[in-house]
Every structure is written in structure tokens, then in C-alpha cells.
Amino acid sequence: MPQVYLASSTAPVNIAVVKYWGKRDPVLNLPTNSSLSVTLSQEDLRAFTSVACSQDFPEDRMWLNGEERHVPADKRLVACLKALRALRQQVEDKDTSAPTLSRMCIQIASENNFPTAAGLASSAAGFAALVRAIADLYQLPQSAAELSRIARQGSGSACRSLFGGYVAWQMGSQDDGSDSMAVQVAPQEAWPQMRACILVASAQKKDVSSTAGMQHTVATSTLFAERVRQTVPDRMQAMTSAIEARDFAKFAEITMRDSNSFHAVCLDTYPPIFYMNDISRACVRLVEQMNAAAGATIAAYTYDAGPNTVVYYLEENEAKVLAYVKAAVSQGTQGMDSPQFSEVTPASDVQEAAHDVIEKGVQRVILTKVGPGAQSVSESLLDAFGFPTSEPIL
């Protein structure tokens, strides 16, 4: 029986603090501007991907959260597989004793430990886990930065999930995308106190997919070019400095301003794109109130292409931040039983209007923190024959 080669990886979600929005090359996923994110802990949110190859496999196959997907229909997946096989080919060319994995079909199983519908950057985590797993399967010598060029072709922000801590995606200038890759600004250990509280808004259908939305913005917003020309380059520099100096107030201000700028160019798109809703806006006001009450910027909101609020804060201010969350969110909400909430006294001064909206509108609270990048794991979603198991195999 031919050998089955197996590898598995997990990868994290990352939430940008300087946002990616706009492609200068939609096929290669080359962005119009650089971006910067915080990688979140995989204990709370992660994609888990196993890959197998064997001479016996007649075609490439993939199972996502237990359901089979048609691989040739997913052009982004096909592009990643092609690029990874080319790198494996180089390994085989150098070492003729190496098995010719590049010529075998591949089977992939991937699962998220959080609902895809929650709009929590599942594709970024998924493609990062896929690229990490196949790079391990193929025993590729490339660095995470080099692999990030491939993950980028799967889903732009996936390139950032290969790294832990604080990660920049440098837009690059080459037409072939060879210099459009992720680099680590600072490892998780450099500023390990960073926490994130995610307020998941009631699941609604997304207004516009981010892939389609961003290209409408590029094509129709008269304000977008200015964001790309000056606003984001300035913020990339200022944010890098803030992280290096562990200056939370600066980090927070840039994070909030850049989230607003991103949603402003969405609104300036024609027809307009709305991702934030009344729940999001009430959460903005809640964060502003936390900061006003503290007399310092201890919390920052940010919104991706959906209404969920991510609140960044430092460990030392956890009680202050969670006091407002506890006061605003309905106590029966999923996640409110986290031990961090148990000893917190709810804030007594939450604005009534914000409270009413948040109590009804926030469906789940996730407490997490900065974490490591994509990593190899010994568990597997595929059995020894390379087929999905119902339960991961250790």
C-alpha cells in the first residue's frame, strides 16, 4: 500500500489595527496599502487544518467543517496549492531521494473552533493553517515571511496569521507580489499584556463581502486615494513606534482612528457599504465612556467588515474594561460566564441608550489576548489513510 504523508497545523485569527482595504492586483491579492494586526490566541479562536498526500489519491479534495468542497472551484485554494507544489518541486530537484510529493494529489480537512458566521476572519486563519500544514508536509525550507506570500494569495490577511504577536503586511511595490509579505513587528513576548474582548453582534447577513466591497471602494470612493497616499503610511509608522514603545494610548488612538477611516471609505463607496450598525455605534460610545471614566485611553474599539466590536486593552485595566462590558451586556449572553467577569462589579454609569442597544444586540462575548502564529501540531483531522475522522486523532 502506498505511503500516506500527513501533517497538521493550527493558525490564529488576527484583527487589524491598521486596516487592509483595497487590492491593486485582485488575482495576486496585492493590497493598495500596508496593514498591521494583532494575532489573537488560538486557545479561543483558531483554524485547525490537516493535509495528506498519497500516490493513491486520484484528485485534490477538501473538507471544511466536515463538508466537502469542490477544490477546482476555489481559485484561491488552487493558486496556493500550485505555489506550494512549485516549492516542493525545488526540494525534490535538489534531493532526488526525496519522495515526489509535488506530483501527488492532496486531501485537506479544516475546522474552525468558532462559528464561521460570526464574521471573525475565519478565512485568514484557514489559509494560514493550510499553508503552514502543507509547508510542513512538504518539508519546505522557506521562512514564515516567504510562506506569507503564498498565504496572501489565499486570503490577503491570512499572510499576517502566520506570525504571532504584532504583524505588518508590507504592501510591497513589485508587480509579481514578491515583496508583498508579512513581517513580525514585535513578538507576543514583547508586549504580552495585550487583551481583546470581542463583542459579537447578532448574526446578520453581511452587507457586502469584503472581497467585492473593497474593489467597489477603490473604483468609486473619492476619498480612498487620500487614505492610501498619506493616512495609512503615516499610521503604519506611528503604530510601529507605538508597539515598540508599548505606548497603549497611542496604539489605541491609531486603532480607533483607522477603524473609523476604513468605515468612512466604505460609506464613501457608491453604492455605500455599511458594516457598522446601531449596535456597533453603541459599543463605540461604551468604549469612549470607559476611557472618559478612567481619565486615560485604556481601551480601543476596532471593526472589521462586520458589526462585531473588538476592544483592545491591557491586562492591568481588565477590571475597568470588563466592568463596562458587564454592565452593558445581558448577563445570560454566551461568554459572560468567563471567570474574568465573576469578580467584576458592573459599572453604574453606562448610558441608558447604549445599554439598551448592547443588551439586546450583543450575542456573545469572547475574552482573548495576543498569541502565537500558525504552528505545527500532532493532532490530526485525517486518519492514517488521509481521510477525515469524526474526532481529531492524537
Add this chain to the structure above:
Amino acid sequence: MPQVYLASSTAPVNIAVVKYWGKRDPVLNLPTNSSLSVTLSQEDLRAFTSVACSQDFPEDRMWLNGEERHVPADKRLVACLKALRALRQQVEDKDTSAPTLSRMCIQIASENNFPTAAGLASSAAGFAALVRAIADLYQLPQSAAELSRIARQGSGSACRSLFGGYVAWQMGSQDDGSDSMAVQVAPQEAWPQMRACILVASAQKKDVSSTAGMQHTVATSTLFAERVRQTVPDRMQAMTSAIEARDFAKFAEITMRDSNSFHAVCLDTYPPIFYMNDISRACVRLVEQMNAAAGATIAAYTYDAGPNTVVYYLEENEAKVLAYVKAAVSQGTQGMDSPQFSEVTPASDVQEAAHDVIEKGVQRVILTKVGPGAQSVSESLLDAFGFPTSEPIL
């Protein structure tokens, strides 16, 4: 008994299609960009102001909607009175037989025929009516354009309410504001088919006053300068051409894009300003649906500094537009008994999500149309002694 001099005027609301947002001189109300509006009929929305002067009046007094206001506390009102008295002084200097009204105190009564809380540009109508009434009282020879410089100092957009039809406020370049004034782009008669349907959203406290809000935008938005530099000048030209050509599709597209651009720079303000809410967004989608169903741009939404939707459309498309309004709005809503609705069959394809939000959120519907500017009237809110009456006197 000394003579009491009396005059009265009404003035309309105007709703901008290229928005005013930002002052380059907050005292003189000099804007950072030109703007353009449609003047709405005074049958539906108007300010009504009567003024009196007499040697017997010991001080300037004002009653707004029946409540006395302290005149010296209102710096904008004081500035208007000062400028108008200076013009009266010129009349008296030329004609020494003219009564010295410029040296008399003035009494003012003003009323709106719509709730101030509805956020329908009541200050613009109010200051236009005031300036028109005092100009009549003083028998000033100045043209409406010249008077618009004074109305502008009361409330920026008031300058546009002196004219009917389609009105531009040219930002000007002089430091003293002498060239920052309103001009008529086209009279009402040039394009009399323009209609407006106002969907008044449930009264909530305004997020930030527009006076304070716009200066925060100027100070903190990184995208605002581009709006002022290129976006608005381009649109002023394109909108003027669209009105001259009576090209509704072009008029509508610019109107919608510019409303979005204005709210985008509000969102890009730090801290962000939100005027549109979930009700507004549902109304945007409703208008998009009207246009999609018609296969042409027959309706345009626009939002001022609040969540109310103003939908512009042409008379010929009234049935098509009102079919969607009738289907979305609760039938018991104030204004739904207007005769225009009676023969309209509600559209059957309003999106459920939009319907649910609009049905609950829209409190009043006002059907109106393009109309004339501020005008002198013979009714009066002041009696022969110059004091408020409970009912207007014919």
C-alpha cells in the same frame, strides 16, 4: 404714542444636495467649501417671522415658538442685527427724512410650522425669515444675494433659504466674507417637477451639534481636506450642469454620493460623529430598491446632520416612489393620510429587513416639493404694539 414699524416674512427649509460641512472662519460662518441645495415648499415647512421697531422699546427682544429668548446671549442673532442696522444706517444717511429705525430696539417673534426637534434645518429657515423681515422693515435696497451674506452669519445654510429653486452658496475667497454668498442656480420654474419625501426618523437626541461637529471634522479627519480640495468643487460643477440640463439621474447620483461623502468625513472625525442610524441605512436600501425596480435612477436619498431621509424624485415618478414608501412605512404614521398615497398600490417586493426597521423607525412622512425663497407676508405674529399675539393677525 410713538409709531411702531412692522414687517413679516416667511422662509423655507432647504436641503443640500452638495453638503456644507466645515468653516474656515467660525465667527463669520465662512465655509471650507461651496454647497448647493433645493429650496422646499413653504406650504409644508417654513419659518414665519415678524419684526417690529419703535422708539418705545427699551431693549431687543425675541420670542421663538412662543418662548422668549435672551437676545444678547445669541451672538449670531446679535451679529445679524448689527449688520442689518448698519445697512439701515446707510439708508438714513442718504435720506435724512427717513425715520431712524437703525437706532430703535427691535422685537422679533418667530415660529416654525414643524417641530424643531425633527432636525429639519429650522435655523436656516429662521434666520432667512429674520433677515428678509428686517430688510423689509428697514426698506433696504440690497438684493437677496447681498442679504445672504448677513443670513449666512446667523446660520451658514440660511443664506440659501433666501432664494427659491436651486441655490448655490459660493464659498468665496475673501477673509471678510464679502464674496461668500448665495446665488440662484435655477429658479423653481426651471425645474418645477422636483418632489421631496421626508422620512422623519424617531426623534432621538442629536449625536453632536452640527456647529461643533463640523469643526471637529476640520481638525481631526485626515480625509476631509481631499473632500474640500477636489470632491466638492467637482460636484458643484457637475450638479450645476445636471440642474441646468434637468438631468435627474445625474442630479440623483451626485446627491447620494455627496451625502455619503459628508457622512464619511463625519465618521472619520475623532471621536467619530454618527448621524445616520439603522433606520437611515434601511431607507438607503429602500431607495436603491426603488431605482433597481425602475431600472433607472428615479430617486435619491440625502441625509443632513441627523437620521431623517430626504428622498428627491420627479413628479412623473411619484407613484413608483410612494409605492415603496407605502409598503415600508407603518400605515398609521403621521402623513400617510396624504392624498398622494391614497391611490398608490404598495410595492410587494420591499426587503423584509428594511421593512421591519422602517416600519418601526419612521415616525412621520412629509411630502413636499421645490418652492420659492423667503418672502414678505401681510400676516403678523406681532400686534400693532409690536408684541406677540397668540394667533397670527392678518
